[in-house]
Amino acid sequence: MNPKNTTQVPVPAHDFRVLLSPTPRGARLARLLAVEWMRTRELPYGTVEAAEHVVAELAANAATHGRVTGRSFRLGLLVHADALRIEVTDTRGADLPRQPGRGLLLVEALADRWGIEPGPVPRKTVWAELDLPHL
Known part of the structure; x- marks a missing residue:
């Protein structure tokens, strides 16, 4: 693979993404x-918990129900x-x-909003949003 021909999408400094x-x-x-990521960004205590x-x-659902041998799952925090x-x-x-x-x-009880987005094939993303308190 030629490194000059690879394209990487830059991740904004305030976002976190990792394959696991x-x-x-x-x-x-x-x-x-x-x-660790949330604490280093000093997000409010209740939000972090x-x-x-x-x-x-x-993540447990992805590892249990979304598992495909040889394929990782991705965690994103934004x-x-x-x-x-x-x-x-x-x-x-x-x-x-x-x-x-x-x-x-439990996710529904803790999050302010959540949902599932199918695709692109063969993927799906389960997301949740927690409102941050105004300080």
Whole structure:
């Protein structure tokens, strides 16, 4: 591969994205990395704790239900305007949950908004947003 011909999309300094193995260890690492990233950005205490649970549930779902051998899942954390957006993308886009299970019910309770975006094939992204308090 010629490095001159590769294109990389720059990630804004305030965003975080990482590929992780679809295993319990990868899900745990997603939670730990997310907490560290949020704390270094000094996000409010209650937001960090709620987001930690949301990341844990979404990453566990990706590692359990979205697992495809040899394909990683992606964790994304983005701060936009007045909200923290958590995105977990796996490679099992055809498996959209018909009814939220216990984990997604927890996400629904903790997040201000959440949803599922299919594609591009074979992926799907489950996202959640937590409003940031005005300081």
